[in-house]
Amino acid sequence: MLSNLDNTSLGAYLPAIAPLLLMGLSLAALGGYLGLRVGRRSRRPPLPSSAGAPLDRLDYRDALTDLPDRQALMIQLRQRLARGESGTLLLLDVDAFKVLNNTLGQPRGDRLLYQLASRLRHWAADRRLLARIGGNEFALLIVGLRGREALQAAQALQDDLNTSYDLEGHRYACQLSAGLADFGVADGNDATLLRRASLALNEAKQRGDQRVHAFDHAMEQALEGRLRLETALRQAIDGDQLRLYLQPQVDHRGRLLGAEGLLRWQHPERGLVLPGEFIPLAEETGLILGLGQWVIEEACRYLVGWSRCPQLSRLRLSININVQQLQHPHFVDGVAAALASHGAAAGRLTLELTESLLIDEIDTAAVQLAALRRHGLQLALDDFGTGYSALAYLQRLPLDILKIDRAFVQRLGDQPETLAITRTILQLAEALSLKVVAEGIETPEQHLALEGLGCRIFQGYLFGRPQPREAFEALAKGKAAGYALEASEGRNSSVGRATDS
Structure with a gap:
């Protein structure tokens, strides 16, 4: 042969x-x-x-x-x-x-x-x-x-x-x-x-x-399910099915400072859908831009409502933004237009960006963030310490806040090196005149350890789970909430956040 x-x-x-x-x-x-x-x-x-x-x-x-x-x-x-x-x-x-x-x-x-x-x-x-x-x-x-x-x-x-x-x-x-x-x-x-x-x-x-x-045919079935989900998500954006839940942020004296907004989808048949099920699809299809704009508009509505109540008027609100939003040429104009149309105070709104987003798009991020800063918004670097950030990036970008990733918080009591890294992050932030928020705090021991290292702003289940606006506002007013607070798991996001804290 x-x-x-x-x-x-x-x-x-x-x-x-x-x-x-x-x-x-x-x-x-x-x-x-x-x-x-x-x-x-x-x-x-x-x-x-x-x-x-x-x-x-x-x-x-x-x-x-x-x-x-x-x-x-x-x-x-x-x-x-x-x-x-x-x-x-x-x-x-x-x-x-x-x-x-x-x-x-x-x-x-x-x-x-x-x-x-x-x-x-x-x-x-x-x-x-x-x-x-x-x-x-x-x-x-x-x-x-x-x-x-x-x-x-x-x-x-x-x-x-x-x-x-x-x-x-x-x-x-x-x-x-x-x-x-x-x-x-x-x-x-x-x-x-x-x-x-x-x-x-x-x-x-x-x-x-x-x-x-x-x-195999399971791939075809998954594709059909994905198409159905995409169609439903498009309807959700225009059909009053989205919700912006709020997770409290407090200072070292226990005073409520504000909240982080986290996106939920109130599906008419499936009930509350967590972002882990639809954010990846939204990113793949470009629907993330529509979702992100809805979050910005809703955040502005919240801030305007709070400004009319003396007990809520000093509260701040943070929302996450996605890399596709930041790369969009009209993103800054869209944010400015939303603030102006609702009459919301830009100084009360913080935009959070993940560290990996800044690493991948540092040049675009620097230009866009500078423009957002000129409009009066505050800017936070989320999940700090999990990527490949360099001091040069922190010096180049107009940031106001660093958020210590929950992974560090969870290991504080188990790994001495984590304690040293967290202390270093806090010292670095102080040297750069940046505020620090520690997220993912679940136990009093974690809270006390962070407070001992000099951290002054905290977020996590210990202080409150993500909850509907009504429950959060009742909490802020010092009333008995009377609402079932959601203990969600998995990927949760205002637009593209990995987890709730």
């Missing part, structure tokens, strides 16, 4: 296909199914269209790699489904390709795509079965092979492609994610197959385990 193979195209890939040989697959089968070329090379006819016309024109080929494009691949798939053939559609996507283009430049990114296309050709006996279908995405039709055998074959291909490439003198370690879906007579149309393979690819990218992932 080896004598019948083109050794030039096969030799470099014997290690990659060894697992397939152990499965009992013949080299001839590999040649037919995965494209290892068997026998003499032959001149192949142009790719036919469904009407019989050639498809090797420029508009059916990718200009960079000279591979068939998405349209050509879909025609091939439709034809094979119509003939009752079976097989597998494999999708491959270059990981972190945007980072490559941004750091090494687009010419080197193009060079990588060109080399990947050349390498893929060695696996495709029939080049009509190979295509570049997106910016950094390739597809391969594996005809006649399904299930476990197709998964093994695809894994061998992915392992072969995940290697180092020479990009104009720069060695780049490339990693690809891969997902596949079987097809046959009863497996729907070409669009259904592509959607299923895409779902498997998305699963592979989320896992990041460098394994090929195969489609």
Whole structure:
């Protein structure tokens, strides 16, 4: 059998296909199914269209790699489904390709795509079965092979492609994610197959385990559920289903200073939905901008209402903002417009940003935060100490408050080094004239330890759980609340916060 193979195209890939040989697959089968070329090379006819016309024109080929494009691949798939053939559609996507283009430049990114296309050709006996279908995405039709055998074959291909490439003198370690879906007579149309393979690819990218992932119907069910949730969330933004719960913040004398606003969704059928179920979806779909604007408007309404009551007029309110909000070119104008339209005092509103947000978008953050500060808002750095912050960042950004992450608070009594780090954060804040809020306080021992280190503002279940506005205002007025205070768990946010404190 080896004598019948083109050794030039096969030799470099014997290690990659060894697992397939152990499965009992013949080299001839590999040649037919995965494209290892068997026998003499032959001149192949142009790719036919469904009407019989050639498809090797420029508009059916990718200009960079000279591979068939998405349209050509879909025609091939439709034809094979119509003939009752079976097989597998494999999708491959270059990981972190945007980072490559941004750091090494687009010419080197193009060079990588060109080399990947050349390498893929060695696996495709029939080049009509190979295509570049997106910016950094390739597809391969594996005809006649399904299930476990197709998964093994695809894994061998992915392992072969995940290697180092020479990009104009720069060695780049490339990693690809891969997902596949079987097809046959009863497996729907070409669009259904592509959607299923895409779902498997998305699963592979989320896992990041460098394994090929195969489609299963649970992925489709999850997608349908996600679409239903997205539709419901869009309705919630406009349908009076959102709530801004409040968690008290107190000083070292036990006086109520204000609250942090935390978002809830009062679903008409499911009841109270915590942000962990909908914030990630909102971030993926862009709905986070609408949610964030609702939170800002609601916070302004709260502040205006408090300003009319002597017992509440001195209270402050903090809300979280998301990276997508901060990056939006009209975000600052939107905040200023909300304050003006409601007549809310900007000095009573604090915007909280997570440390990771500032690290990733430091230049944008510096400009936007300076503009917000000019409008009179206060700015807080949330979850301080959990990321990779540097003193230079704290000096560059117009911050007013640091919030010690709950992870430090929870370990205060167990780890001496945590006590030392917390003391250092407090000393750093004092040197930079920043206030400090310790969040996530649940026990009197944690409170006393922080007070002993010099902390003066506290937040956590020890002082009050997130609660409806009416309960918080009753508490602030010194009345018996008479409301059931919510003890929520999981991811909770005014827009994108990780946990309640």
